[in-house]
Amino acid sequence: MLHDIIVKWIILQFEMVRSETVMESVELKSLSNLEILESCTLCPRMCQVDRRTTKGICGVGYLPKVSNIVLHKGEEPPLSGENGAGAVFFSGCQMKCIYCQNMGFSQKGVGFEISAEELACAFLRVQEAGAQTLDLVTPTPHIPWIVKALDIARERGFKLPVVYNTSSYERVEVIKALEGYVDIYLADIRYTDNSYGMQYSKVPDYWDVTQKAIREMYRQVGPFDEEKMRGLIVRILVLPNNVSGHDRALEFIASLDKKISVALMSQYIPHFGAKQDELINRKITKDEYESALDKLIELDLDGWMQLDEKERVTTFPVDWRCRI
Numbered sequence: 218m219l220h221d222i223i224v225k226w227i228i229l230q231f232e233m234v235r236s237e238t239v240m241e242s243v244e245l246k247s248l249s250n251l252e253i254l255e256s257c258t259l260c261p262r263m264c265q266v267d268r269r270t271t272k273g274i275c276g277v278g279y280l281p282k283v284s285n286i287v288l289h290k291g292e293e294p295p296l297s298g299e300n301g302a303g304a305v306f307f308s309g310c311q312m313k314c315i316y317c318q319n320m321g322f323s324q325k326g327v328g329f330e331i332s333a334e335e336l337a338c339a340f341l342r343v344q345e346a347g348a349q350t351l352d353l354v355t356p357t358p359h360i361p362w363i364v365k366a367l368d369i370a371r372e373r374g375f376k377l378p379v380v381y382n383t384s385s386y387e388r389v390e391v392i393k394a395l396e397g398y399v400d401i402y403l404a405d406i407r408y409t410d411n412s413y414g415m416q417y418s419k420v421p422d423y424w425d426v427t428q429k430a431i432r433e434m435y436r437q438v439g440p441f442d443e444e445k446m447r448g449l450i451v452r453i454l455v456l457p458n459n460v461s462g463h464d465r466a467l468e469f470i471a472s473l474d475k476k477i478s479v480a481l482m483s484q485y486i487p488h489f490g491a492k493q494d495e496l497i498n499r500k501i502t503k504d505e506y507e508s509a510l511d512k513l514i515e516l517d518l519d520g521w522m523q524l525d526e527k528e529r530v531t532t533f534p535v536d537w538r539c540r541i
């Protein structure tokens with residue numbers, strides 16, 4: 218019996234080492250090289266599917282897919298400016314949050330496929346519409362096309378700061394490869410406990426992965442600097458019953474740099490599967506939000522608080538198609 222357990226343990230250790238070696242050995246090609254989509258390793262899911270014929274866990278096929286392109290006045294004030302951030306909402310996501318307010322396009326596939334050329338046109342059109350920034354929302358499965366589109370758009374005069382709006386469940390190697398393409402990382406911390414990541418977003422290693430990814434974002438762009446329109450902003454959506462582990466998240470941010478701006482968000486609503494969950498089936502209380510705010514103040518961090526829902530102006534459509 219003891220012998221069997223030891224043998225199983227040795228096999229398990231061997232399998233873990235082998236799988237890490239396989240993951241390490243997958244070469245990350247240039248991000249504008251579409252070959253990466255033939256064995257996709259763009260996010261920590263590392264599906265290695267051929268996206269010309271098969272969708273990975275994110276639900277995205279070969280071409281980039283967009284659900285909406287708008288001027289978004291509800292982002293953090295420096296990102297929205299007067300006219301709004303030029304938000305491009307991409308379809309699909311590597312996370313599977315049971316409460317996702319964007320479920321239609323993040324997990325159900327709503328959206329339309331476009332080419333890199335059309336995407337470049339859209340970037341230029343949001344610039345013409347007066348957007349303060351280009352806000353790429355859940356961009357990771359679409360990176361090769363985004364990089365191509367940015368190259369095309371920049372050749373045609375595109376100059377807006379590029380915001381990478383992410384769950385932070387990202388591969389460090391991919392974030393490193395984005396250097397020079399991204400000006401501002403708008404990075405969520407959803408949980409600081411891997412088990413909650415599994416329970417609520419179906420990822421096994423959220424906190425481990427996220428800390429490494431955010432460290433790399435910080436190394437690349439530093440804390441957010443409004444004059445330079447460059448840097449890292451961390452968003453924390455406060456969840457009921459401290460499922461977000463916001464104290465630990467704030468301590469992590471403070472340990473990196475107290476100048477990192479934090480957006481402390483109160484707008485959680487228990488959509489979809491969350492309605493049946495005993496921990497997150499309600500909105501947060503005033504006390505829960507204030508406790509997170511107290512921690513932010515105690516740590517001498519700064520940033521933005523969420524405005525009341527009724528005060529929030531949201532989105533305005535952009536006529537994004539190019540007239541060629």
Ligand code: SF4
Nearest residue numbers: 257260263264273275
């Ligand atoms: S981007 Fe999609 S297909 Fe690629 S590894 Fe991630 S989940 Fe899988």
